[in-house]
Amino acid sequence: MSSAAPPEALLGDVTRDALAELLLATADDEFVIGFWDSEWTGIAPMLEEDVAMSSIAQDEIGHARALYELLAETTHDDPDRIAFGRPADAFRHAALMNHPRTDWAFTVARRFLYEHADAVRLEALARSSHERLAGLAGKMRREESYHRMHADAWLQRLAEAGGEARKRLTAALQRLWPDADAVFTPLSGEPELLASGVLAEPLAALHGRWRARVRPTLERLSLPVGGDGAPPPDGRTRRTDDFRWLHGEFTMVAGSEEGATW
Amino acid sequence: MTDSVWEVFRQEDEGDAMTHAGSVRAPDAELALHYAREFYGRRQESTRLWVVPREAINELDDPDWLKPPFDRSYKRPGGYLIKHKLEAAKARAEESP
Numbered sequence: 001m002s003s004a005a006p007p008e009a010l011l012g013d014v015t016r017d018a019l020a021e022l023l024l025a026t027a028d029d030e031f032v033i034g035f036w037d038s039e040w041t042g043i044a045p046m047l048e049e050d051v052a053m054s055s056i057a058q059d060e061i062g063h064a065r066a067l068y069e070l071l072a073e074t075t076h077d078d079p080d081r082i083a084f085g086r087p088a089d090a091f092r093h094a095a096l097m098n099h100p101r102t103d104w105a106f107t108v109a110r111r112f113l114y115e116h117a118d119a120v121r122l123e124a125l126a127r128s129s130h131e132r133l134a135g136l137a138g139k140m141r142r143e144e145s146y147h148r149m150h151a152d153a154w155l156q157r158l159a160e161a162g163g164e165a166r167k168r169l170t171a172a173l174q175r176l177w178p179d180a181d182a183v184f185t186p187l188s189g190e191p192e193l194l195a196s197g198v199l200a201e202p203l204a205a206l207h208g209r210w211r212a213r214v215r216p217t218l219e220r221l222s223l224p225v226g227g228d229g230a231p232p233p234d235g236r237t238r239r240t241d242d243f244r245w246l247h248g249e250f251t252m253v254a255g256s257e258e259g260a261t262w
Numbered sequence: 263m264t265d266s267v268w269e270v271f272r273q274e275d276e277g278d279a280m281t282h283a284g285s286v287r288a289p290d291a292e293l294a295l296h297y298a299r300e301f302y303g304r305r306q307e308s309t310r311l312w313v314v315p316r317e318a319i320n321e322l323d324d325p326d327w328l329k330p331p332f333d334r335s336y337k338r339p340g341g342y343l344i345k346h347k348l349e350a351a352k353a354r355a356e357e358s359p
Contacts, residue, residue, distance in 0.1 A: 051300045052296055157293075
Protein backbone atom coordinates (compact mmCIF):
# COMPACT_ATOMS: atom_id res chain seq x y z
CA MET A 1 0.00 0.00 0.00
CA SER A 2 1.24 3.47 -0.85
CA SER A 3 2.17 5.90 1.85
CA ALA A 4 1.42 8.89 -0.39
CA ALA A 5 -2.33 8.37 -0.19
CA PRO A 6 -4.25 11.62 -0.59
CA PRO A 7 -6.96 11.84 2.08
CA GLU A 8 -10.43 11.94 0.53
CA ALA A 9 -10.88 15.60 1.41
CA LEU A 10 -7.72 16.60 -0.42
CA LEU A 11 -8.78 15.10 -3.73
CA GLY A 12 -9.65 17.88 -6.13
CA ASP A 13 -13.08 17.87 -7.75
CA VAL A 14 -11.62 16.77 -11.06
CA THR A 15 -9.74 13.86 -9.51
CA ARG A 16 -12.81 12.89 -7.49
CA ASP A 17 -14.90 12.75 -10.67
CA ALA A 18 -12.21 10.68 -12.34
CA LEU A 19 -12.05 8.33 -9.33
CA ALA A 20 -15.84 7.98 -9.49
CA GLU A 21 -15.62 7.10 -13.17
CA LEU A 22 -12.98 4.42 -12.48
CA LEU A 23 -14.94 2.94 -9.57
CA LEU A 24 -18.18 2.87 -11.56
CA ALA A 25 -16.59 1.17 -14.58
CA THR A 26 -14.91 -1.48 -12.40
CA ALA A 27 -17.97 -2.06 -10.22
CA ASP A 28 -20.34 -2.33 -13.19
CA ASP A 29 -18.07 -4.94 -14.81
CA GLU A 30 -18.24 -7.08 -11.67
CA PHE A 31 -21.95 -6.46 -11.10
CA VAL A 32 -23.11 -7.32 -14.60
CA ILE A 33 -20.91 -10.40 -15.10
CA GLY A 34 -22.10 -11.57 -11.68
CA PHE A 35 -25.73 -11.31 -12.74
CA TRP A 36 -25.17 -13.03 -16.09
CA ASP A 37 -23.29 -15.91 -14.46
CA SER A 38 -25.87 -16.24 -11.69
CA GLU A 39 -28.25 -17.34 -14.44
CA TRP A 40 -26.51 -20.73 -14.41
CA THR A 41 -27.91 -21.47 -10.97
CA GLY A 42 -29.93 -24.66 -11.36
CA ILE A 43 -28.88 -25.40 -14.95
CA ALA A 44 -25.05 -25.66 -14.94
CA PRO A 45 -23.57 -28.82 -16.52
CA MET A 46 -23.41 -30.69 -13.22
CA LEU A 47 -24.46 -30.21 -9.62
CA GLU A 48 -20.96 -29.42 -8.34
CA GLU A 49 -20.40 -26.87 -11.10
CA ASP A 50 -23.78 -25.35 -10.37
CA VAL A 51 -22.66 -24.59 -6.83
CA ALA A 52 -19.24 -23.37 -8.00
CA MET A 53 -20.59 -21.01 -10.66
CA SER A 54 -23.27 -19.63 -8.36
CA SER A 55 -20.66 -19.01 -5.70
CA ILE A 56 -18.35 -17.23 -8.14
CA ALA A 57 -21.25 -15.10 -9.39
CA GLN A 58 -22.02 -14.17 -5.78
CA ASP A 59 -18.37 -13.26 -5.23
CA GLU A 60 -18.46 -10.89 -8.22
CA ILE A 61 -21.60 -9.18 -6.98
CA GLY A 62 -19.95 -8.91 -3.56
CA HIS A 63 -16.97 -7.16 -5.14
CA ALA A 64 -19.34 -4.81 -6.97
CA ARG A 65 -21.04 -4.04 -3.68
CA ALA A 66 -17.76 -3.08 -2.00
CA LEU A 67 -16.86 -0.85 -4.95
CA TYR A 68 -20.32 0.77 -5.05
CA GLU A 69 -19.99 1.51 -1.33
CA LEU A 70 -16.65 3.22 -1.87
CA LEU A 71 -18.13 5.12 -4.82
CA ALA A 72 -21.15 6.17 -2.76
CA GLU A 73 -18.86 7.59 -0.07
CA THR A 74 -16.91 9.48 -2.72
CA THR A 75 -19.98 10.99 -4.38
CA HIS A 76 -22.27 11.14 -1.32
CA ASP A 77 -24.71 8.73 -2.88
CA ASP A 78 -26.45 5.50 -1.87
CA PRO A 79 -24.89 2.21 -3.04
CA ASP A 80 -28.31 0.59 -3.58
CA ARG A 81 -29.39 3.50 -5.72
CA ILE A 82 -26.25 3.22 -7.82
CA ALA A 83 -26.78 -0.52 -8.27
CA PHE A 84 -30.53 -0.67 -8.79
CA GLY A 85 -31.71 2.89 -9.41
CA ARG A 86 -29.94 3.70 -12.68
CA PRO A 87 -31.39 3.38 -16.19
CA ALA A 88 -29.69 0.76 -18.37
CA ASP A 89 -27.92 3.39 -20.46
CA ALA A 90 -26.18 4.82 -17.38
CA PHE A 91 -24.25 1.58 -16.82
CA ARG A 92 -20.55 1.71 -17.68
CA HIS A 93 -19.50 -1.95 -17.91
CA ALA A 94 -17.31 -3.03 -20.81
CA ALA A 95 -19.06 -4.26 -23.96
CA LEU A 96 -17.89 -7.78 -23.01
CA MET A 97 -20.70 -7.84 -20.45
CA ASN A 98 -23.37 -6.82 -22.99
CA HIS A 99 -23.77 -10.40 -24.18
CA PRO A 100 -26.26 -12.84 -22.70
CA ARG A 101 -25.29 -16.01 -20.87
CA THR A 102 -25.63 -18.00 -24.13
CA ASP A 103 -24.13 -21.53 -23.73
CA TRP A 104 -21.53 -22.98 -21.38
CA ALA A 105 -18.64 -22.53 -23.84
CA PHE A 106 -19.59 -18.87 -24.29
CA THR A 107 -19.66 -18.33 -20.53
CA VAL A 108 -16.28 -20.04 -20.14
CA ALA A 109 -14.79 -17.91 -22.95
CA ARG A 110 -16.07 -14.71 -21.35
CA ARG A 111 -14.95 -15.70 -17.88
CA PHE A 112 -11.47 -16.54 -19.17
CA LEU A 113 -11.07 -13.24 -21.04
CA TYR A 114 -12.55 -11.21 -18.22
CA GLU A 115 -10.77 -12.84 -15.28
CA HIS A 116 -7.37 -12.19 -16.79
CA ALA A 117 -8.29 -8.61 -17.68
CA ASP A 118 -9.62 -8.10 -14.17
CA ALA A 119 -6.43 -9.56 -12.68
CA VAL A 120 -4.24 -7.11 -14.61
CA ARG A 121 -6.47 -4.22 -13.57
CA LEU A 122 -6.55 -5.29 -9.91
CA GLU A 123 -2.75 -5.54 -9.82
CA ALA A 124 -2.62 -1.90 -10.88
CA LEU A 125 -5.37 -0.83 -8.48
CA ALA A 126 -3.59 -2.58 -5.61
CA ARG A 127 -0.76 -0.08 -6.21
CA SER A 128 -3.14 2.89 -6.21
CA SER A 129 -2.25 5.99 -4.22
CA HIS A 130 -5.84 5.87 -2.98
CA GLU A 131 -5.33 3.75 0.10
CA ARG A 132 -8.88 2.41 0.47
CA LEU A 133 -9.04 1.45 -3.19
CA ALA A 134 -5.63 -0.21 -2.96
CA GLY A 135 -6.73 -2.17 0.11
CA LEU A 136 -9.97 -3.25 -1.53
CA ALA A 137 -8.20 -4.31 -4.72
CA GLY A 138 -5.77 -6.37 -2.65
CA LYS A 139 -8.64 -8.22 -0.98
CA MET A 140 -10.43 -8.78 -4.27
CA ARG A 141 -7.28 -10.22 -5.83
CA ARG A 142 -7.22 -13.02 -3.26
CA GLU A 143 -10.64 -14.25 -4.41
CA GLU A 144 -10.09 -13.58 -8.07
CA SER A 145 -7.07 -15.89 -8.24
CA TYR A 146 -9.40 -18.79 -7.53
CA HIS A 147 -11.89 -17.54 -10.15
CA ARG A 148 -9.10 -17.36 -12.70
CA MET A 149 -7.97 -20.93 -12.00
CA HIS A 150 -11.56 -22.07 -12.42
CA ALA A 151 -11.86 -20.29 -15.79
CA ASP A 152 -8.49 -21.66 -16.94
CA ALA A 153 -9.46 -25.21 -15.98
CA TRP A 154 -12.68 -25.05 -17.98
CA LEU A 155 -11.07 -23.36 -20.98
CA GLN A 156 -8.56 -26.19 -21.19
CA ARG A 157 -11.19 -28.91 -20.75
CA LEU A 158 -13.44 -27.56 -23.49
CA ALA A 159 -10.51 -26.91 -25.84
CA GLU A 160 -9.13 -30.41 -25.39
CA ALA A 161 -12.54 -32.05 -25.60
CA GLY A 162 -12.68 -31.32 -29.34
CA GLY A 163 -15.93 -31.63 -31.28
CA GLU A 164 -18.87 -29.41 -30.44
CA ALA A 165 -17.29 -28.07 -27.24
CA ARG A 166 -14.17 -26.84 -29.01
CA LYS A 167 -16.16 -25.46 -31.93
CA ARG A 168 -18.40 -23.41 -29.66
CA LEU A 169 -15.48 -22.23 -27.52
CA THR A 170 -13.56 -21.08 -30.61
CA ALA A 171 -16.58 -19.21 -31.98
CA ALA A 172 -17.20 -17.54 -28.61
CA LEU A 173 -13.58 -16.37 -28.28
CA GLN A 174 -13.64 -14.89 -31.79
CA ARG A 175 -16.89 -13.11 -31.10
CA LEU A 176 -15.94 -11.82 -27.65
CA TRP A 177 -12.34 -10.69 -28.14
CA PRO A 178 -13.05 -7.16 -29.50
CA ASP A 179 -15.51 -6.55 -26.66
CA ALA A 180 -12.99 -7.86 -24.12
CA ASP A 181 -10.60 -5.16 -25.33
CA ALA A 182 -13.22 -2.72 -24.04
CA VAL A 183 -12.26 -3.50 -20.43
CA PHE A 184 -9.30 -1.22 -21.24
CA THR A 185 -11.17 1.50 -23.14
CA PRO A 186 -9.61 4.78 -21.94
CA LEU A 187 -11.53 6.70 -19.26
CA SER A 188 -12.15 10.41 -19.79
CA GLY A 189 -10.59 11.16 -16.41
CA GLU A 190 -7.54 9.00 -17.01
CA PRO A 191 -5.02 11.90 -17.14
CA GLU A 192 -6.11 12.98 -13.63
CA LEU A 193 -6.09 9.40 -12.35
CA LEU A 194 -2.52 8.94 -13.58
CA ALA A 195 -1.32 12.32 -12.32
CA SER A 196 -2.69 11.63 -8.83
CA GLY A 197 -1.44 8.03 -8.82
CA VAL A 198 -4.96 6.70 -8.22
CA LEU A 199 -4.30 4.65 -11.34
CA ALA A 200 -0.71 3.43 -11.25
CA GLU A 201 -0.43 2.76 -14.99
CA PRO A 202 -2.24 3.82 -18.19
CA LEU A 203 -5.04 1.49 -19.31
CA ALA A 204 -3.21 1.09 -22.64
CA ALA A 205 -0.25 -0.48 -20.79
CA LEU A 206 -2.61 -2.79 -18.89
CA HIS A 207 -4.26 -3.71 -22.18
CA GLY A 208 -0.92 -4.84 -23.59
CA ARG A 209 -0.14 -6.84 -20.46
CA TRP A 210 -3.51 -8.60 -20.62
CA ARG A 211 -2.90 -9.65 -24.22
CA ALA A 212 0.55 -10.93 -23.33
CA ARG A 213 -0.98 -12.91 -20.45
CA VAL A 214 -3.78 -14.68 -22.33
CA ARG A 215 -1.89 -15.26 -25.58
CA PRO A 216 0.36 -18.18 -24.43
CA THR A 217 -2.60 -20.14 -23.03
CA LEU A 218 -4.66 -19.63 -26.17
CA GLU A 219 -1.75 -20.51 -28.44
CA ARG A 220 -0.91 -23.62 -26.45
CA LEU A 221 -4.51 -24.80 -26.89
CA SER A 222 -4.55 -23.68 -30.57
CA LEU A 223 -7.42 -21.31 -29.83
CA PRO A 224 -7.91 -18.01 -31.67
CA VAL A 225 -6.05 -14.95 -30.42
CA GLY A 226 -7.68 -11.61 -31.17
CA GLY A 227 -6.19 -8.69 -33.04
CA ASP A 228 -3.87 -6.01 -31.71
CA GLY A 229 -6.31 -3.16 -32.22
CA ALA A 230 -6.88 -0.40 -29.68
CA PRO A 231 -9.96 -0.76 -27.45
CA PRO A 232 -13.11 0.75 -28.99
CA PRO A 233 -13.76 4.34 -27.81
CA ASP A 234 -17.42 3.49 -27.08
CA GLY A 235 -16.42 0.28 -25.28
CA ARG A 236 -18.10 1.31 -22.03
CA THR A 237 -21.11 3.24 -23.34
CA ARG A 238 -22.53 0.88 -25.97
CA ARG A 239 -25.57 -0.99 -24.60
CA THR A 240 -27.56 -3.87 -26.10
CA ASP A 241 -31.12 -5.18 -25.86
CA ASP A 242 -29.69 -8.25 -24.12
CA PHE A 243 -28.32 -6.04 -21.36
CA ARG A 244 -31.57 -4.04 -21.21
CA TRP A 245 -33.39 -7.31 -20.59
CA LEU A 246 -30.96 -8.27 -17.79
CA HIS A 247 -31.28 -4.77 -16.32
CA GLY A 248 -35.06 -5.23 -16.24
CA GLU A 249 -34.53 -8.50 -14.34
CA PHE A 250 -32.13 -7.22 -11.71
CA THR A 251 -33.98 -3.96 -11.06
CA MET A 252 -37.42 -5.59 -10.94
CA VAL A 253 -37.63 -6.12 -7.20
CA ALA A 254 -36.07 -2.80 -6.22
CA GLY A 255 -38.31 -1.05 -8.76
CA SER A 256 -41.49 -2.73 -7.55
CA GLU A 257 -41.76 -0.40 -4.58
CA GLU A 258 -39.74 2.74 -4.74
CA GLY A 259 -38.21 3.88 -1.47
CA ALA A 260 -38.86 0.55 0.25
CA THR A 261 -36.38 -0.40 2.95
CA TRP A 262 -34.91 -3.91 3.01
CA MET B 263 -19.13 -36.60 -18.83
CA THR B 264 -16.53 -38.97 -17.46
CA ASP B 265 -16.76 -37.97 -13.85
CA SER B 266 -15.25 -39.76 -10.95
CA VAL B 267 -15.87 -39.52 -7.25
CA TRP B 268 -13.46 -37.78 -4.89
CA GLU B 269 -13.50 -38.11 -1.13
CA VAL B 270 -12.96 -34.89 0.76
CA PHE B 271 -11.35 -34.58 4.18
CA ARG B 272 -11.28 -31.32 6.06
CA GLN B 273 -9.37 -29.83 8.95
CA GLU B 274 -11.27 -27.26 10.93
CA ASP B 275 -8.37 -25.55 12.68
CA GLU B 276 -4.63 -25.95 12.32
CA GLY B 277 -3.57 -28.98 14.34
CA ASP B 278 -7.01 -30.66 14.33
CA ALA B 279 -7.37 -34.13 12.89
CA MET B 280 -8.50 -34.41 9.29
CA THR B 281 -12.08 -35.69 9.25
CA HIS B 282 -14.12 -37.02 6.38
CA ALA B 283 -16.36 -34.24 5.09
CA GLY B 284 -18.13 -35.96 2.21
CA SER B 285 -17.58 -36.47 -1.49
CA VAL B 286 -17.80 -34.59 -4.78
CA ARG B 287 -18.09 -35.68 -8.38
CA ALA B 288 -15.59 -34.08 -10.77
CA PRO B 289 -13.96 -34.78 -14.13
CA ASP B 290 -10.38 -34.21 -12.89
CA ALA B 291 -8.25 -33.49 -9.85
CA GLU B 292 -8.18 -29.75 -10.44
CA LEU B 293 -11.93 -29.29 -10.67
CA ALA B 294 -12.33 -31.71 -7.76
CA LEU B 295 -10.31 -29.25 -5.63
CA HIS B 296 -12.53 -26.39 -6.81
CA TYR B 297 -15.71 -28.27 -5.98
CA ALA B 298 -14.38 -29.47 -2.64
CA ARG B 299 -13.64 -25.85 -1.80
CA GLU B 300 -17.18 -24.83 -2.77
CA PHE B 301 -18.85 -27.59 -0.77
CA TYR B 302 -16.63 -27.85 2.29
CA GLY B 303 -14.64 -24.62 2.49
CA ARG B 304 -16.38 -21.59 1.09
CA ARG B 305 -17.86 -20.50 4.41
CA GLN B 306 -14.44 -20.33 6.05
CA GLU B 307 -15.17 -23.53 7.94
CA SER B 308 -11.95 -25.26 6.89
CA THR B 309 -8.24 -24.61 7.24
CA ARG B 310 -7.19 -27.45 4.96
CA LEU B 311 -8.79 -29.91 2.57
CA TRP B 312 -7.55 -33.26 1.29
CA VAL B 313 -9.16 -34.44 -1.92
CA VAL B 314 -8.57 -38.11 -2.70
CA PRO B 315 -9.79 -40.22 -5.61
CA ARG B 316 -12.18 -42.82 -4.23
CA GLU B 317 -10.27 -45.58 -6.09
CA ALA B 318 -7.17 -44.70 -4.06
CA ILE B 319 -8.86 -45.82 -0.88
CA ASN B 320 -8.22 -49.39 0.28
CA GLU B 321 -11.35 -50.45 2.02
CA LEU B 322 -11.65 -53.03 4.76
CA ASP B 323 -15.07 -53.93 6.01
CA ASP B 324 -14.69 -57.68 6.60
CA PRO B 325 -16.45 -58.50 9.90
CA ASP B 326 -14.09 -61.46 10.42
CA TRP B 327 -11.25 -58.94 10.69
CA LEU B 328 -13.07 -56.13 12.37
CA LYS B 329 -15.65 -57.86 14.60
CA PRO B 330 -13.96 -61.11 15.69
CA PRO B 331 -16.40 -63.68 17.05
CA PHE B 332 -14.53 -64.28 20.34
CA ASP B 333 -14.69 -62.14 23.41
CA ARG B 334 -11.97 -59.54 23.01
CA SER B 335 -13.12 -57.19 25.71
CA TYR B 336 -9.66 -57.44 27.32
CA LYS B 337 -8.34 -55.47 24.33
CA ARG B 338 -10.37 -52.47 25.42
CA PRO B 339 -9.43 -50.31 28.38
CA GLY B 340 -12.84 -51.12 29.83
CA GLY B 341 -11.88 -54.79 29.78
CA TYR B 342 -9.75 -54.22 32.87
CA LEU B 343 -11.65 -53.56 36.05
CA ILE B 344 -9.35 -51.15 37.80
CA LYS B 345 -11.93 -49.10 39.67
CA HIS B 346 -11.35 -50.93 42.98
CA LYS B 347 -7.57 -50.85 42.56
CA LEU B 348 -7.74 -47.10 42.00
CA GLU B 349 -9.87 -46.54 45.08
CA ALA B 350 -7.50 -48.63 47.19
CA ALA B 351 -4.51 -46.69 45.85
CA LYS B 352 -6.20 -43.37 46.70
CA ALA B 353 -7.02 -44.55 50.19
CA ARG B 354 -3.41 -45.62 50.73
CA ALA B 355 -2.19 -42.25 49.53
CA GLU B 356 -4.43 -40.45 52.01
CA GLU B 357 -3.34 -42.64 54.92
CA SER B 358 0.37 -42.09 54.45
CA PRO B 359 1.09 -38.37 53.94
